Amino acid sequence: MVGPRDRDLAYQTEAYAEAGHYGTTVVSPGFKSTYGTFTYRYDVEGRDYKIKKIPFYSIVGAALSTDVGFKREVFYHPEIPHRVLLVYMGDYTLAKPHCHGNAKSEKKKNENFVPTNNSTKERLKNNQGFPSNEYRKELLMGSTNLLEQLVNVPRDMEQVRNFQKAERRRIALTQDLNYNLQEIADDTKFIQEIVSYLDVAIFMYDKELWDLIKGLLNRNDLPYMALTVDTTFNMTDAYVTVLIARFTEFDECPVIPLATMVHERKLCKTHRFFWKKVKQFLPELFKANNIFLVSDEEKAIVNALKDMLPDVPAFRCWNHIFTNAKLKLQKLKMTEQKIQSWYVDALEYLFGQKTELEYYKALNKFTSNSSLWHKEFTEYYRCIEPEIDRTGRWVLGKYEHKRMTTNTSESINCLMKRFNEWKERPIDSLYLALYNLSKTFIMEIIRGRYERGEYTIREEFRKNYNLVEDAPNPTYLENPETEVKIFARLRVAKKNVEAAKESAANRVAGETEKLDDDEGFDEVPTYARATEVISKDGIRIDGKAQCFIVTGTAENRIVTLFPKKTCSYPATTTCYHILAVQIAVGIGDTTTKRPKNSTRYRKNAKKLADPDIIWRQP
Structure with missing residues (x-):
């Protein structure tokens, strides 16, 4: 429907039509021999008679839908099917302006509704970037004529969001995320186990990627392989814990996501489940003599490691110790940057001692002098001191490190979020994104071995990979299917x-x-x-x-x-x-009462972790 203020737009002589629109045929004698014609239905009538929410005739009045005093005729040429001629005839003042049928706010109800071009709608559906970014891109591509922008540019960011949401719902297998997850897991074999009650926990890893990393274990010609574990969020309506390994066959020692768990709460039992599955599906990893683990100070992870992997060398991240120390200083009202930096430097000085004896001598200087360390901070340090055998430099020397951090985990977390375009995804879409991400690491490893891509193979191993005599398995380089496919x-x-x-x-x-x-x-x-x-x-x-x-x-x-x-x-x-x-x-009667289980993938359903776990920024 075109109103009086849109009459300049209404008299455009060219537009692109779409097949399937129908109506009465009115042909002038001069055009009948060369052109066919059909009349589009008015927007007040819609393309069909299926009522969705509030129909337009309830807003603009039923009588208007039968008024033929103002018509729009479309003439098309049989040899140029996509180019049409629009002719508006009659008294355009009969066209009553009306708002969108779903308008709720007063502002929207007072605006005249002008439909957006189909080509613009298709672009909005196919571009799944940030709605704000896509909206601004459309503004940059739009016409300088504001009347043309009424149909060529999206009305607002909400319209962009709605089209993107509708497209995601259209391509989804079903609207049940749990069902989708089960079907995709069975198809790709990336997910190894799903627990949905009491707490959601999903364990996944790529078998081909594990086969490549397994070839680096128990080798004396490679450096020690550092494994780091960390938990991140802002990727879905749950937490994501990732076990990361360094691929030591390359000079860069790139970080590779080895195993992933999506879980609802950061509990010790949840992390025990994670390490139990790691031991079950990756048993060779913790029997190797050239690995060690680095984790942060999250109590759930630390306790789970002690319970499940007591014999694996595990170390604490220095950066997280420093961060927690700053939080303690803030509680002690020591908020000045200079004071906090002094305490952090003191901790780094202690951890950096070359021998255990030198460490205890330096520690005695700080703890015995209240002018150097606040008494309450000295008490706080007593909680850190039992972990010194997993922190001090004199212990790390065996593994060719001067300090331990989980920076590799932070970098892979950033990579995963970038891969997801910094958006929170539904659990099924996140799973497919992680699956495709693991495939890209497989491709990069294979390419690096044959001196392609970003990674550089160590000089002594280059002779082992000849593209002519020893071509890689082509299955490693197969393109993974997209989410839509x-x-x-x-x-x-x-x-x-x-x-x-x-x-x-x-x-x-x-x-x-x-x-x-x-x-x-x-x-x-x-x-x-x-x-x-x-x-x-x-x-x-x-x-x-x-x-x-x-x-x-x-x-x-x-x-x-x-x-x-x-x-x-x-x-x-x-x-x-x-x-x-x-x-x-052989399974007998398994009929049991279905447990009460509400929606598990919703933010406001998540409970906090153990009370003694300190919240921290990822």
């Missing part, structure tokens, strides 16, 4: 399975085979019925339909166990068809 393929696979099940149901419905009609069988307990079916070989598998076919007393039934137990028999409880299949595959 994975969802599309899984959607097609789901439809094929549903079609196969329907076909199997139709096929089974026509079968006459059934169990012998024993007298009084209906009164036999469910378990006895199930064992009777098994004893008479009444179960078979339909691989194409991914289901079991159970021969019943009346007719055959289709049974599935995963992801949900279903049976074509309309029973309100577990029927003997399902029970027979469970017994046959």
Whole structure:
């Protein structure tokens, strides 16, 4: 609908039309022989009659939708299908301005609604960057004519957000994030375990990447491999803990994300789960003699390491000790930068001693003189002192380090956030982003070994990699599927399975085979019925339909166990068809009451970590 203030825009003679718009045909004699024509529906009518929220005629009045005093005719040439001629005829004052049908604020209700060009809409859908950035890009690309900007430029950032959100919902497998995650995990094999109750915890690693890193273990011709672990956030509605390894075959010793856990709360038991899975899936890692671990002061991580990996050399990050010391000084009202710097320098001086004896001599100078250290800070340091065997330079010398930090973890956290364009993603989208990121590291390692890319292979190992005589496995360089392609393929696979099940149901419905009609069988307990079916070989598998076919007393039934137990028999409880299949595959009756479990991936559902864990900026 074009109102009086938009009449200059209305009389543009060229525009691009889209197939599928329809209406009455009004052709002037002069154009009929060469041009065809069709009339677009008014915006007050919409493209169809499906009502979404408040229909336009409720806002502008139903009578206007039938007024033909002002028309828009579109003439098109049969040989130039995309170029059209627009002609507006009649009294344009009959066109009543109206707001958008979903307008809520007074400002929006008082604005005349002008639809955005389809080409602009498509650009907004396909560009999934920050809405503010995409909006400003569109402004830079827009026309200098403000009337043209009404249709060529998005109205505001909210419109950009809405189109991006609609596109993400369109390409998603379903709107259930948990279901999507299960399907993608089964397809890519990147996720190894998912725990959804009581606390969400998802463990994942790339097997191909692990095979490459495993080749660096227990080697005397390489430096010690530093493993660091840290937890970050602002990537999804949960925390992300990453185990990072240095790939020591290259001069740069680049950092590689080895294993990842997405979890809801920073608890000791959650981190124990993480290390338990690391030991289960990467057992060779902690049997190696050329590795060591570095972590921050987060109590949940430190305690989990002591419980699960007591024999692995583990060290504390100096930077986190300094940061926590500054927080303690702030509590003691010592907020001046000069004072805090002095205390941090004192700690660095202590940790940097070459021998343990020199350390204790230096420590005695600080603790025995109240003019050097505040009494309460001395008490605070007593909590740090037991960890000195995991901190001092005299211990680190064996591993060719003068100080220990988790800077590598911070750098990989930054890389992951950059890869996600600094946006919080839904859990399924984050998973695919981490999966694709691991594939890029595999490609970079292979390229570096053959003297391509960013990494430089050590001089003594270059002879081991000859592109002609020893070409790399091509599977390492395969392009991973995008999120859109994975969802599309899984959607097609789901439809094929549903079609196969329907076909199997139709096929089974026509079968006459059934169990012998024993007298009084209906009164036999469910378990006895199930064992009777098994004893008479009444179960078979339909691989194409991914289901079991159970021969019943009346007719055959289709049974599935995963992801949900279903049976074509309309029973309100577990029927003997399902029970027979469970017994046959050896899992018995697993019917349990479903636990109460609210949405687990929402910010306001997250609880704080252990009370004694100090919050810190990532």
